[in-house]
Amino acid sequence: MTGQVRGVQLARLLGQWHALPGRRRSPDYAALAGAVRGLLADGRLPLGVRLPAERELAEALRISRTTVTAAYRHLRETGHLASRRGAGSWTMLPGNHRVASTGLWTPLDDRDMIDLGAAAPAAPPQLLGAARAAAEDLPRYLGGAGYHPTGIIELREAVAAGYTARGLPTSADQIMVTSGTQHALDLVLRLALAPGGSVLVESPTYPNALAALAGRRARITTHGLAADADGWDSDLLLGSLRQTRPKLAYLIPEFQNPTGHLMPAALRERVVAAAHAVGTDLVVDESFVDLPLDGTELPPPVAVYDRHSRVISIGGMSKPYWGGLRIGWVRAAAPQVQRLAAVRVGVDMASPVLDQLVAVHLLAHADTIVTDRRITLAAQRDALLDALAQRLPDWRVTVPRGGVTLWAELDGPVSSALARAAEEVGVRLAPGPRFGLDGTLERFLRLPFTLPAADLVEAVGRIAAVRYDLDRAGRQRWREPAVIA
Numbered sequence: 001m002t003g004q005v006r007g008v009q010l011a012r013l014l015g016q017w018h019a020l021p022g023r024r025r026s027p028d029y030a031a032l033a034g035a036v037r038g039l040l041a042d043g044r045l046p047l048g049v050r051l052p053a054e055r056e057l058a059e060a061l062r063i064s065r066t067t068v069t070a071a072y073r074h075l076r077e078t079g080h081l082a083s084r085r086g087a088g089s090w091t092m093l094p095g096n097h098r099v100a101s102t103g104l105w106t107p108l109d110d111r112d113m114i115d116l117g118a119a120a121p122a123a124p125p126q127l128l129g130a131a132r133a134a135a136e137d138l139p140r141y142l143g144g145a146g147y148h149p150t151g152i153i154e155l156r157e158a159v160a161a162g163y164t165a166r167g168l169p170t171s172a173d174q175i176m177v178t179s180g181t182q183h184a185l186d187l188v189l190r191l192a193l194a195p196g197g198s199v200l201v202e203s204p205t206y207p208n209a210l211a212a213l214a215g216r217r218a219r220i221t222t223h224g225l226a227a228d229a230d231g232w233d234s235d236l237l238l239g240s241l242r243q244t245r246p247k248l249a250y251l252i253p254e255f256q257n258p259t260g261h262l263m264p265a266a267l268r269e270r271v272v273a274a275a276h277a278v279g280t281d282l283v284v285d286e287s288f289v290d291l292p293l294d295g296t297e298l299p300p301p302v303a304v305y306d307r308h309s310r311v312i313s314i315g316g317m318s319k320p321y322w323g324g325l326r327i328g329w330v331r332a333a334a335p336q337v338q339r340l341a342a343v344r345v346g347v348d349m350a351s352p353v354l355d356q357l358v359a360v361h362l363l364a365h366a367d368t369i370v371t372d373r374r375i376t377l378a379a380q381r382d383a384l385l386d387a388l389a390q391r392l393p394d395w396r397v398t399v400p401r402g403g404v405t406l407w408a409e410l411d412g413p414v415s416s417a418l419a420r421a422a423e424e425v426g427v428r429l430a431p432g433p434r435f436g437l438d439g440t441l442e443r444f445l446r447l448p449f450t451l452p453a454a455d456l457v458e459a460v461g462r463i464a465a466v467r468y469d470l471d472r473a474g475r476q477r478w479r480e481p482a483v484i485a
């Protein structure tokens with residue numbers, strides 16, 4: 001249980017529920033139930049929360065209690081509400097769904113849904129071969145206990161070689177293998193941030209990073225990124241560092257999630273210098289560094305400019321290879337890696353040896369796999385951009401030069417309403433507010449281009465249809481005669 005939501009709070013969350021698409025075709029109770037389902041789907045209404053009593057909600061919404069009773073009954077029938085006589089009603093999801101810590105729900109068997117909520121590609125065809133080769137390698141490890149808190153040496157060497165090839169000389173003892181980049185972030189926060197410590201993040205930013213920071217009860221300040229190609233405003237970013245002197249700053253300099261921005265070399269150098277001057281550690285998330293598109297040249301890694309062990313880089317296999325592998329890493333000074341390993345044994349001891357071996361084999365074929373990945377992503381991005389230009393020409397997008405997402409500026413503050421409506425037509429979206437802290441960013445929507453082009457085009461068609469429905473519903477509302485006294 002996460003508590004109770006009061007009638008006025010739920011009414012505020014529901015907003016213009018009566019004006020959602022399809023409203024004119026469905027009775028009030030069904031529209032209300034649909035709006036509550038939408039709030040659950042996009043995580044604005046948590047699971048396990050107690051809904052207001054029927055009378056209280058009816059008063060807050062200024063509708064009849066019978067309508068609320070019918071809506072609650074409907075929600076119970078669809079598996080979105082559990083009620084106990086005399087105790088109340090709690091939100092839930094139908095049996096086959098679960099909810100991640102950020103409130104994003106993960107479909108287990110919903111095959112008809114086009115899922116634009118996740119920005120991660122399917123596995124490359126080489127994965128099976130790599131898994132077979134890894135199984136053949138496994139006997140070399142079976143004689144030992146299998147715990148390698150910093151990772152197996154072969155993988156650490158391969159990851160270190162990747163950094164060295166990018167112009168950042170790195171040895172295997174500067175690498176710690178983790179179970180994904182998210183795990184790397186969590187471990188770094190455990191090591192480098194006392195509970196309640198101050199952190200600067202970009203806004204918008206990666207929602208699960210915010211979840212990790214919430215886990216440390218971090219005090220967060222934000223640097224707002226521009227929606228256009230520039231992204232970071234150098235003076236503002238350096239000014240925030242100097243004024244707020246955070247303990248940590250979390251940055252995604254390569255094809256930032258969600259905006260797709262690429263931080264220029266000059267700013268990288270200045271950020272590292274400013275961070276050192278004010279005593280801030282930089283956590284640099286390089287999740288998308290392998291995915292420049294259209295031959296875009298990458299600036300040097302942020303850590304190239306670091307002479308004082310201020311920069312901790314994290315990265316992983318999920319975007320260039322496969323998220324299901326759960327392999328990530330930290331690159332830091334060797335003593336920091338040892339300290340991280342000491343923290344790690346209190347968490348999960350070590351990453352699975354077999355998965356690390358799979359990663360070694362994939363990295364050995366990085367050239368082919370990642371080149372193919374980039375070609376596919378560029379084609380999918382272009383298909384998405386074309387579909388948007390045709391079906392939603394009022395939306396503004398900056399063409400990302402890499403990564404897997406674009407950040408669309410909508411033609412109104414409708415992102416959450418749109419996500420709710422899209423869910424009804426089989427498209428899952430991550431609305432703009434998910435990428436911020438305070439419920440703003442309603443004018444923005446992240447669109448990943450990790451699905452096949454045909455799915456993206458179909459999804460844009462469905463989104464466009466509900467977008468215009470929202471407008472029609474909105475106009476109808478405005479045409480209602482106002483009472484003049």
Ligand SMILES: Cc1ncc(COP(=O)(O)O)c(C=O)c1O
Nearest residue numbers: 180181182206257287316318328
């Ligand atoms: C910026 C960023 N960091 C971390 C992650 C999590 O990656 P992993 O699957 O390696 O834990 C993601 C995944 O979307 C991401 O976009």
